[in-house]
Amino acid sequence: xxxxxxxxxxxxxxxxxxxxxxxxxxxxxxxxxxxxxxxxxxxxxxxxxxxxxxxxxxxxxxxxxxxxxxxxxxxxxxxxxxxxxxxxxxxxxxxxxxxxxxxxxxxxxxxxxxxxxxxxxxxxxxxxxxxxxxxxxxxxxxxxxxxxxxxxxxxxxxxxxxxxxxxxxxxxxxxxxxxxxxxxxxxxxxxxxxxxxxxxxxxxxxxxxxxxxxxxxxxxxxxxxxxxxxxxxxxxxxxxxxxxxxxxxxxxxxxx
Numbered sequence: 001x002x003x004x005x006x007x008x009x010x011x012x013x014x015x016x017x018x019x020x021x022x023x024x025x026x027x028x029x030x031x032x033x034x035x036x037x038x039x040x041x042x043x044x045x046x047x048x049x050x051x052x053x054x055x056x057x058x059x060x061x062x063x064x065x066x067x068x069x070x071x072x073x074x075x076x077x078x079x080x081x082x083x084x085x086x087x088x089x090x091x092x093x094x095x096x097x098x099x100x101x102x103x104x105x106x107x108x109x110x111x112x113x114x115x116x117x118x119x120x121x122x123x124x125x126x127x128x129x130x131x132x133x134x135x136x137x138x139x140x141x142x143x144x145x146x147x148x149x150x151x152x153x154x155x156x157x158x159x160x161x162x163x164x165x166x167x168x169x170x171x172x173x174x175x176x177x178x179x180x181x182x183x184x185x186x187x188x189x190x191x192x193x194x195x196x197x198x199x200x201x202x203x204x205x206x207x208x209x210x211x212x213x214x215x216x217x218x219x220x221x222x223x224x225x226x227x228x229x230x231x232x233x234x235x236x237x238x239x240x241x242x243x244x245x246x247x248x249x250x251x252x253x254x255x256x
Contacts, residue, residue: 017049021125030117045156126159133172143253199234
């Protein structure tokens with residue numbers, strides 16, 4: 001007998017997820033991510049898991065804030081893998097979708113489009129609805145939540161849609177330092193990334209181009225600069241965020 005939704009939910013909660021939702025593949029829609037069948041031709045359902053983001057996201061110390069996110073990413077990968085293993089042991093075929101990278105990189109996607117949109121998956125699975133900050137706000141976790149998913153050939157019905165909890169207070173808009181949320185329903189992603197990931201690819205290219213044109217004395221000074229050491233650290237950490245304002249200042253996140 002196939003594993004039931006209740007059994008899958010219990011397995012996910014036991015593994016460490018805070019909440020679990022289900023969506024039939026036909027109920028998932030994303031305007032930019034590829035069709036699920038291009039990833040998994042036999043997909044019938046999505047198991048979506050919600051995980052609480054710690055209060056460290058609100059710390060003015062961005063190293064502490066980012067450390068909390070790295071811990072969460074590692075934890076969610078482990079939990080998602082455990083649940084996927086459980087489903088495969090029950091005879092299902094599964095494919096896990098992590099909270100973040102690897103991503104399709106290139107000029108077309110610019111590294112901002114996931115193979116599966118976890119926000120849209122969460123909405124389809126009844127785990128929340130979009131807020132003014134264009135994040136999915138969970139009824140119990142507010143804005144301080146990340147999602148992972150498992151694609152499976154199990155036939156699982158979609159959970160009921162969640163009601164919106166966004167009160168349109170505008171705190172996320174007012175606290176975005178680059179105005180990336182000024183237009184309702186749209187995030188100016190490049191403006192966001194330049195601010196929230198100041199030590200990414202663009203910063204590396206700019207630094208090393210300047211280094212290549214510098215004389216020996218200037219190069220020594222450039223390698224002493226904290227900017228170089230932050231680039232160095234980001235090189236092995238990966239995506240390193242220096243802004244969590246849209247998540248941290250949201251009243252739906254503060255009040256949970």
